[in-house]
Amino acid sequence: MFRQSVRRLTTTAHKAAEVASKVEMSNQYGVQLAKAQGHVNGFVGAIGNTPLIRLKRLSDETGCEILGKAEFQNPGGSVKDRAALYVVKDAEEKGQLRPGGTVVEGTAGNTGIGLAHVCRSKGYQLVIYMPNTQSQGKVDLLRLLGAEVYPVPAVAFENPENYNHQAKRHAERLDNAVWTNQFDNIANRRAHVETTGPEIWNQTDGKIDAFTCATGTGGTLAGVTRYLKDVSGGRVKTFLADPPGSVLHSYITSGGQLKERTGSSITEGIGQGRVTDNLKPDIELLDGAVHISDERSIEMVYRCLDEEGLYLGASSCLNVAAAKEVAEKLGQGNTVVTILCDGAYRYADRLFSRKWLSDKNLLRAIPAHLEKYVVLP
Numbered sequence: 263m264f265r266q267s268v269r270r271l272t273t274t275a276h277k278a279a280e281v282a283s284k285v286e287m288s289n290q291y292g293v294q295l296a297k298a299q300g301h302v303n304g305f306v307g308a309i310g311n312t313p314l315i316r317l318k319r320l321s322d323e324t325g326c327e328i329l330g331k332a333e334f335q336n337p338g339g340s341v342k343d344r345a346a347l348y349v350v351k352d353a354e355e356k357g358q359l360r361p362g363g364t365v366v367e368g369t370a371g372n373t374g375i376g377l378a379h380v381c382r383s384k385g386y387q388l389v390i391y392m393p394n395t396q397s398q399g400k401v402d403l404l405r406l407l408g409a410e411v412y413p414v415p416a417v418a419f420e421n422p423e424n425y426n427h428q429a430k431r432h433a434e435r436l437d438n439a440v441w442t443n444q445f446d447n448i449a450n451r452r453a454h455v456e457t458t459g460p461e462i463w464n465q466t467d468g469k470i471d472a473f474t475c476a477t478g479t480g481g482t483l484a485g486v487t488r489y490l491k492d493v494s495g496g497r498v499k500t501f502l503a504d505p506p507g508s509v510l511h512s513y514i515t516s517g518g519q520l521k522e523r524t525g526s527s528i529t530e531g532i533g534q535g536r537v538t539d540n541l542k543p544d545i546e547l548l549d550g551a552v553h554i555s556d557e558r559s560i561e562m563v564y565r566c567l568d569e570e571g572l573y574l575g576a577s578s579c580l581n582v583a584a585a586k587e588v589a590e591k592l593g594q595g596n597t598v599v600t601i602l603c604d605g606a607y608r609y610a611d612r613l614f615s616r617k618w619l620s621d622k623n624l625l626r627a628i629p630a631h632l633e634k635y636v637v638l639p
């Protein structure tokens with residue numbers, strides 16, 4: 263009995279030592295091993311290097327190459343994983359965030375999910391403030407990923423009770439905490455100057471004529487624009503893609519006049535009422551802007567599913583519709599790249615619901631042969 267217990271203890275101790283040495287080894291050599299053996303180190307190592315997908319039907323139709331960067335393949339499921347990693351890394355590098363610290367952000371969507379994964383994998387606490395108009399599903403998912411979530415009244419940015427200002431104040435009350443401030447923190451834009459832009463350039467071998475995407479914070483559009491303009495000596499043209507309810511299309515086409523925000527869109531995560539600090543340095547570099555109605559975005563959700571087998575969210579499909587418009591504007595033989603921001607999984611209960619589509623007066627935008635995909639009541 264005694265001998266058995268000793269054997270069990272010795273085996274346990276041996277196993278513990280083995281595990282400890284593996285952990286140590288993985289800490290010390292993780293990055294090198296990852297590179298040598300073709301795997302990546304943890305969640306953050308899996309961010310980026312997403313495929314560039316040729317959209318066959320739209321390319322054939324326009325006589326251009328229309329390519330979508332598959333950002334839905336990031337480990338947290340969206341383009342926002344890149345920004346989440348960069349704003350956290352930036353806070354670490356500036357000494358604002360030390361081991362065991364807390365990240366605080368105001369976000370209603372993908373940035374929160376990206377941050378929740380990044381914070382879990384790096385051992386930080388995460389606090390999220392969001393408007394209380396958001397679905398319970400989003401709140402539940404963030405809580406499931408370990409975040410502390412505060413739904414607060416949905417008031418305008420100018421109101422001190424807006425979720426962004428509450429997030430800022432929360433961080434100020436804590437030690438070793440940072441408000442990552444995705445809208446005006448240019449580490450967000452840097453993620454795309456340093457990763458998304460170079461990936462697109464390398465994946466196209468520099469044979470890219472235009473890039474277009476929508477903006478939420480503006481990080482993706484500004485960062486990719488900056489990189490592509492620099493590396494191509496200004497040759498690559500870049501365009502904002504804008505949904506209804508955003509002021510940026512008219513800001514760009516009117517030469518810098520900021521109008522009052524009116525209207526709204528079914529596309530989530532995009533559309534803006536102001537020029538954020540992420541956009542400011544690069545908005546002048548843009549060659550133009552295209553406006554895409556909700557009808558065109560939703561039609562493209564169904565077309566991408568039917569023609570390409572791609573199950574995409576509405577902002578991705580607004581981008582695809584914009585890429586098609588840019589291709590038609592530039593003419594045959596051009597290569598146009600856009601961003602496939604996330605999949606439809608988080609929005610399926612709306613995008614494929616007959617009631618929701620008819621409440622939004624969008625059922626009529628779906629071509630008859632694609633109505634078979636409206637599978638939810």
Ligand SMILES: Cc1ncc(COP(=O)(O)O)c(C=O)c1O
Nearest residue numbers: 477478479480481482531577603
């Ligand atoms: C689904 C989706 N698409 C696009 C964007 C816009 O990206 P960016 O913030 O880089 O402008 C966001 C931002 O949250 C998003 O959630």
